[in-house]
Amino acid sequence: MKRYIARRLMQGAILLCMVATIVFFLGRLTGNPVDLMLPEDATPEDRTALIQTLGLDGPILDQFAIFVGKAVHGDLGMSIRMKQPAVEAFFDRLPNTLVLIPWAILLGMMLGIPLGVVAALNRGGMLDRAAGTVAVLGVAMPSFWLGVLLIFVFSVELGWLPSGRMGGPSHYVLPVITLGTFLVAGFMRITRSAMLEVMESEFVKLARIKGLSEAVVIWKHCLRNALIPVLTLWGVFVGNLITGAIVTETVFAWPGIGRLTYEAVIYRDFPLLQAVIILKSILILSINLGVDILYAYVDPRIRLA
């Protein structure tokens, strides 16, 4: 087990170096934050003065050397726009994004798994296609379109729910629905294929031989086995929810890191952009590793190996 974790960490480290280098150079090609900070009639001297204050002067390679020197000590620089250490800005907003994710996954599973089971039970039949259609609907609807519609219907017209921002539980409903529906298709499909695989196996036959009711056979014996691949989806989905939350956080004014990444790109806030992407990669890698280890507890075959 230890050797495996070590190898994964080493691979992660290489990935981080690659990501950091790419984002450092890519970012600078997209232009300069100073143009966005100066009023449109600023004089050229104002511009050079500001560039100096922000430390963006000097050849790009020197800047890269300084960046690497500081990054090694964990200092990823000050965000130009937020005027605070980029790492701090990231961790200020991270909980807001993370808090949405478990609910979205829960919603995705609550809808996806039953649909998957129903589809597997009626394979090839009408219900299989119906469940498939409902599940795929989540992937088919563009999330920002869905978000805006939900706000219009449930908040403005019906007035049941607040239309945006963080706050009490009622604030969570619409963003979680928007994020969650996107996952339903994934959960449905993996549950369906896992169930089909399990339903053909011998111990299910034995369960029926014991005279257990069909429901117990399906919902206890089969489903419990089908949950193992479902769990590995968490790792994949959490990663995607983090990178993909830009749209939902924009529509629902949710101050998460998705929105932070978008602003960092739009305002060319290089230090913040570099910090966000590096920290995000670390986060996703550790989550994948975490799911792997958690996986051992779900599948007894691994736990005691």
Added chain:
Amino acid sequence: MLRHIVTTAALAVALVAAAMAPAQAQDQKGTLVFAVESLGAQTLDPILEGRPGNAVYQAAMYDSLVGFDFAKGGVGPGVAERWELSPDGLAWTFYLRPGQTFHNGDKLTAHDVKFSLERQMGPGSLAAAAATMRRTIKNIEVVDDLTVKVRTTSPQIGLPAGLSRAVAPEGAIMPKTYIEKVGEEEFRKKPIGSGPWKFVRNVPGDRIEFTAVTTPHWRGRPHFKDLHFLLVPEESTRVAMVRTGEAGIASIGPETMLGASRAGLEVLSVPGTMQAIFQFYGTWRPEVKDSPVAKVRVRQALSLAIDRKQVIEHVMNGKARMPHPFATFGYTDFFSAERWKKWADEAYRYDPVLAKKILAEEGYPNGFELKFANTALPGTQFMIDIGTAIADMWTKIGVKVTLKHYEWGSFPPLERGDQAQLIGWASMYRTAGRPDAPWRYNGGFSPESTQRLFGDKDNCNETCQEFVKTYRALGSELDRTKRTVLTDKMVELVSNSWIVVPILEGMGYYAINTKKVGQFAPIAGRHELGDVFERIPRPEQKPWKK
């Protein structure tokens, strides 16, 4: 039994205390919630925030050395009641308003003004005009507690305007003793200002909260108890929040305006906040000498081809006005506004027939190729729509327009250097509503400016020379009437060149929930409402008259 007595006693005490609380605090109730597109850098230190951010939320807690003329717009009395220029034009003396205090009780004196201005020019400041201030200001002398003298290296007519929020943010007054006592770091966490609102809380990426000052304030004593700024990037969400009452006011654009008014929200428009313009780059360059855009009358024809009324009616839903000449508004200083308004109404009329005739006369009977760069500051999506509308109108008179779209961040690099990609192009642009026209003209037309629309240092034709001469004269002209004559001359030079042509005088648009906010008037030219919140009444005090 004992517990029962204790509770009733506590209740009695509470009632008495409430009654004794200062009478005025009674009428400060409720929370004014303002949903806004962006909170800029969301920092409460004036030297770290750019113009928009300062004007939106820092304005609430900081006063500016020079203030607003609330009625007409433009410059008015602020922390300094009045100011005068020394006969030689090299020193401005500001006489401060007595009895001003910071939120922690310290008195606001001339020392604070000197400290604030020097801090704006200091090394750590990201203020846009820091370099210019360092260049033009020689030294700042505290004459007495209420008088400050600012000596300049050369006559600076625009200095007071530059220190008022109507033009630039560098005039914010910061507490000297407090900052020196607790240090910059602590100041940024718990900022103190002299404005009508005290700082409460700053949640990054989400909101900033203030609470009202209970003592009277020259900008007006707040009618609400609390003021919250909410960061809501998505416009349709902002409108939804105002409709559900989660927000009292929200900044909107023309797109959502119709929906908002139909849904029963009040739509407020702040007059004279910006001009949507189109301009031609590098028309003076030798390599475009014989191209159509190099000819003045062709450029004028393109202006005549635009039905500004229809753009105002359909793109801006009627909430915009026919423009004054480039970068000038009703409230521009030293400028004969009425004369130029009449000129503009006639010059910017819709006359496609004449336009076609001019094109034919100039040798382009069936039009010509024109490349048109369409771009817009973040949050002003309607600029793209205006660009699309006028491109369509130009095609109607035979001009074959190729529209190329640029994200705002990617446009400035094209202007700098040899402007290779923009020569002979038309492009959408905008100019912010400001009372001092010369600064904007210099930014667009002087040979050293980034845009260099008249010509650069090497080839500056006679109009360009004429402009530089007029601008230099304006810089040192102390006499008011002569200044007006010079400004009119400069405006005439630019307007007749048809290189920069205003399309419409745009407005700031806000959706208001009349059950949450009472009637109030914005400050002309002041797109961000920053200096208005303290005068906004509660709905029960002054309901919106239909």
Added chain:
Amino acid sequence: MTVETVLEVRDLHTHFFLRRGVVKAVDGVSFSLRRGEVLGLVGESGCGKSLTALSLMRLLPKGGARTIKGEVRLGGENILECTPAEMREIRGRRISMVLQDPQTSLNPVFTVGDQLREAIQRRKRAPRAAVMEEAVAALRRVEIAAPEQRIGQYPHQMSGGMKQRVVGAIAISGEPGVLIADEPTTALDVTIQLQYLKLLKRLQAETGMAILFITHDFGVVGRMCDRVAVMYAGRIVECGPVRQIFEAPQHPYTRALIASVPKMTGPVGRLATIEGQPPSLMDLPAGCRFASRCALVEQRCLDVYPGTVRVGEEHTADCWKAASS
């Protein structure tokens, strides 16, 4: 003395209905099983013996398999006509089954104790402790050492032989009258096989249940079964006491099968094999299905399916050449 018949199967037909045609996997099977008896069901793989077992349990695989004709009388009642609910009552209580591959017969994510308790609780509601004891007793009954620890373990922590014993314990926990053993020892290595067969014999002696033992291994038949039925292409071609079948096999297919079993004693020559392939179950020949591979084939065999000839007292064979007694 006539021993009571616990299971009577008459003219059982189970076919697969696929888009490309009908596969007549089980095409008219009849046999009877008496109390305390072990009936072997032997044949090459693919002859339909496992499907027969599944048809008895009415657990046909999804995808077009259906029992269309015949009767299965279990204690007088034709279970083919039971409702699914009634069938569920019968399974595990009056008829049970042991499967071939122990590796996959137990649910990997539940402990052995859980899966045993489930079967026991099917029979009677009992408090957890009592059920636990019974589970331990069941494990001890199938000769599993240290059952108290084993109860909490997972299937992958046990050897193949041990797992097969657990499956056996589960199968008999409901004291079924009939136990179907579908090649229970094929996946085990030889030494474990022997122990398992002895265990089955012991359990049968104790409970008196009848066993339908499905296998393709004649050696096991010799050791285990009282009577044996030989299946070929969906039908039973010969049935009778083991001794008579071994000594005087009447059906050419049985004869060939027995001949292909390598003897422990005597010279080891080339192993005898049967040429040709079994007929496709989609278009079965009119006459005898073994005709295409039979050495003694005649015209009659090709035209008409031979009737059942009573060779000995309980010995029948479906072959024109069988010597009727």
Added chain:
Amino acid sequence: MALAERPHSTDAVARRLSLWRLVWPARVPGGFRRTARVPWIPIAIISVIVVMALFAPLLAPYSPIDQTLRDKLLPPAWMAGGSDKYFLGTDAFGRDILSRLIYGARVSLIVALLALTAGGGIGLVVGIVSGYVGGAVDSVLMRLVDAAFTFPAILFALLLAVTMGQGLGTLVIAISLLLWASFARVIRGEVLSLRQRDFVALARVRGCSAPRIMLTHILPNVLNTFMVLVTLNIGVVIIAEATLSFLGAGIPPPTPTWGLMISEGRGRIADAWWVALIPGIAITLMVLSVNLFGDWLRDRLDPRLRQL
């Protein structure tokens, strides 16, 4: 066995199960089963949209970009206030929504086609090489794939928008940079299992060079998977185009794309809901049909199932 090799570890599953791959579940084991009937409705919807895209100029009643500001924001014909000149109503510039929808279909399909060929192609090559060659090449390429996954697509889109100007080309490249990683990961998984198969060993014994083996043996076997991935990713591309337009980095106005139509109309959801709703429904129907067709195709093409 080590954690990584187990069939269900995240690493193995991730190799087998990237986000795109998860829309394609693991192979279904044998066992008799009726193959699902041909999904006619999705095929009908897809063909309608393809026809719209191909014959846009003929079908569209008006040009998608010319404005008639007078009759702007008209509701669809069947609603009060709607005029039958504009069947699906008009947008804020008085442009006919039906025509924009038809031309939008063309742009969306072109983007999908180009992005899938480019992105898919790169992914295919990287997948095969990385899967077949293995070793250092494999780990480097796979780390590159991981890196590509953590990158916000918007950064690519913006970077290209700056250097090349916003437009169709920029969008296609940005989206294909997003796609290639998922294709590569799935194809690599396939090739890993194919490599062990006998016919590859045989080819090697016969002395075929690695490139030849990859081309003649590996590639044909991977085409099924590639085909299924293409169908399933059409939806992803269309959604990506719409999202990037929403974030302001997609194809600029006035070119009509479904994504842009939604983002332009979303502000008017209160008073002119149809401007945003109709293109949204169009995208949803298209992506839904493509996914259902992809599912059916996967079942059909799955080698083991096809034998039955």
